[in-house]
Amino acid sequence: MTETRPRIEYYFSFISLWSYIGSRVFQDLVRRHDAEVIFKPINLLQVFAAGGGKPVKERPPQRQAYRLVEMQRWRDIRGIPLLLHPKFYPADPSLGHRMLLAAIADGADVSTFVHAGLKAVWADELNIADPDTLVRLADQNGLNGRALLERSDEAALHEQEQALTREAIDRQLFGAPYYFYRDEPFWGQDRLDMLDNTIISGRPAIVMEPISQ
Template identity: 40%
Template structure:
């Protein structure tokens, strides 16, 4: 029986950037489907006890940088530790992802590429041209951007995803759920893979 992975993420998260390609590999290897569920961190954190990065202690912020360096080396994924455009208004980019989902395109590859634009390439995800270039590179229709602008229901969908995530115990990103079992963090993908094997 094919299992489904609910994937809760934001583009502003370097940990989501780290998780995308490996998640795609695991899903393909285990014949699982991925249900992409972008959320709104500004809604998620206040309702689950989380804090935006700048409000965390100096010690936590410093250790985050160390861990990003470690995981960048471990995964072989280059990263700008402090991107010029971070935190970025990801609303247009993530709405473009929703448009890709609605159009039955490979939205996960779009998520991976948009994350790389921010975290690897140090580009501005609020810039429409950056999003358009990613779509062209992936051979996806640039008209997805216009669809993202026109579809008023996407804001509600993002909020609904966030509420759904919270109802399932999610408090941070990336988070993955398989058959009601929650896995938080890209460093839990080994356990996710095991759950798909069982």
């Protein structure tokens, strides 16, 4: 049987805490398996609303407090810089998402730009909604930031961003990150070991079925 390159669909947002926490580990997994990644930036707040979730500040105080404990644990486990209260969270990531989609359409390698966008929010105290910041991040990661910014307001990119969010909701996502491998969903960066084992084992996929109301 001919082996095929693993293909992973990656749903995330530049403002997703857990996408950032798992970003380096995910990059390592991709390298080890020579996987193809389909980057799918989404409107996380819309996904929360559709799945019954709430933005951080609207969650019960006890859940907010425990989230801070978990952030410190995972910061140590992953060995990454992480701000508990980043200055520019939650900034609107839509412009950055559209610049990313433009770069993907050009066939560019966007993996380091994606990590830089996540790190900008959660470690570097940068405003991911600021055009100059995005241009600089793109330039630093091998892209033409100014050209991507000029294209970012194209109607097709706005529609693509919304289409990806609708797709995420239709696939029953309720947060980020989500990784799909052979249509099997893995929610959260703490499921990356499971994704890794699934790729290695070659076991049949476990596909999520809709639940009737």
